[in-house]
Amino acid sequence: MGNSHSKRSKTITYPVARKSKPAPSRDSDVTLTDSICDPSPTVNISNVCKWEDKLLSDPKNRLALGALTTHAATAILQNPSILLQDTHIFSNKLDMGAPVTNQRSSGRCWLFAATNVFRVGLIRKYKLNGFELSQSYLFFWDKLEKANFFLEQIIDTVKEPLDSRLIQYLMHGPVGDGGQWDMVVNLVEKYGLVPQAIYPDSFNAKASGRINWLITAKLREAALHLRQLANAKEKVSSDLIYRYKAKVMQEIYGVLVLSLGAPPKPNDTFTWIFVDKDQKHQTITTTPLEFYHANVGAVSNLATLSQPLHIPALTNLAPAGGRGGVKNRFSLVNDPRNPYMRLLTVERLGNIYGGKGVEQARPSLFGCDVGKYSDPQKGILDTAQFDYELGFNITLNLTKAQRLETGESSMTHAMVLSGVNLVDDKPTKWRVENSWGDANGDKGYLVMSDAWFDEFVYQIVVSPDFVDEEVVKVLDQDPITLPIWDPMGSLA
Secondary structure, three states: OOOOEEEOEEEEOOOOOOOOOOOOOOOOOOOOOOOOOOOOOOHHHHHHHHHHHHHOHHHHHHHHHHOOOOOHHHHHOOOOHHHHHHHOOOOOOOOOOOOOEOOOOOOOOHHHHHHHHHHHHHHOOOOOOOOOEEEHHHHHHHHHHHHHHHHHHHHHHHOOOOOOOOHHHHHOOOOOOOOHHHHHHHHHHHOOOEEEEOOOOOOHHHHHHHHHHHHHHHHHHHHHHHHHOOOOOOOOOHHHHHHHHHHHHHHHHHHHHHHHOOOOOOOOOEEEEEEEEOOOOEEEOOOOOHHHHHEEEEEEEHEEOOOOOHHHHHHOOOOOOOOOOOOHHHEEOOOOOOOOOEEEEOOOOOOOOOOEEEEEEEEEEEOOOOOOEEOOOOOEEOOOOOOOHHHHHOOOOOOHHHHHHHHHOOOHHHHHHHHHHEEEOEEEEEEEEEOOOOOOHHHOOOEEEEHHHHHHEEEEEEEEHHHHHHHHHHHHHHEEEEEEEEHHOOOO
């Protein structure tokens, strides 16, 4: 979305145009009129005894006690009708290619979602049976760039108190695995792309926790030293400060090379050898940047639908021209806390110093709160699939805006829209390509109800060719700047 040294973000607040039907609900068994409560600022044991007697006097609650203490609540409270409703059958479906990807024990979902989108056109262009771009290649350069970005932010904020909210937030996770669309754009435009065969996953790419800790610890140490140098009583030259920064960056680069392997540089030559669908042996010699630029059209194009897709609720989705390139895409954000049709940016958020601010983009890639009302094993995202009121006698009534305001929800994961089910020209459910392997859902694909989309999807990546001119004009506005700790700045 943005930082103090980056170009303007292209994140647009956008309303959800359709109203979801609320799930039928019952009043909680405990109401203000029949609750047992002697007002007290402390936990009153007399009250507790009365609460327990009332709770367990109901046979339904005694049944719930036996079931919920011996089984997962999601297994007991799942709505059987939702399982029949949320089948993996869609009126419109994209051919996304193979294989279903797996980010393993890492937080690289945003890189997997982006490369899953990019590879579709490449599979068609080169007539491939299956293909993956190297997620680890972008992952390596993202770590190095985030380390540099962090140190630049520390140098820029040396006068801020160490215990200020800004400095503590910067220190919290300087090289986390997560990211957003503009970070993808920054990486691809600077470093290009390579096939996974050229730079495959290492152990530490699949399980990144240890190297994240090691690099973070070194960066926190470096941050303190930089602040000491900058705030010393006897003035220290900026040359000395940047010499120290360069030394730290060299050490971080060493950690990355030794744990992930040395990647090709953007202009290094590599040779990609593959066999196409016609069983023809093919050889391409190029560089990462040349590979990206030679395939920018394939990388940018959407897959072909099994039938034409028309969803009025998402404005006009018929392409209007040949604009291409990942950098031209931007994010539509549904954030009810802020006015719609406004440009948003998040201060000091990014990965490449001097690059684009964080942007979210394209109708395929989207950011959401994947842990809410989800069954990963069955591959279902549906607000009505678990009946917590039936099991626990409580209702959850926060609005989407209130969930953001209280920390109850934020973007936690990035995936790809790959299909939709339309009834009377309106979406009822969506097909989602995930990056958790093919063991869950429908061989790795999820089904997302339209009601869940409304409540827990926060951003969607689009091309200017696929939205109304009114929306594109929002990009000319002066942005509303959100603080770095705002939920819209969370990294999927």
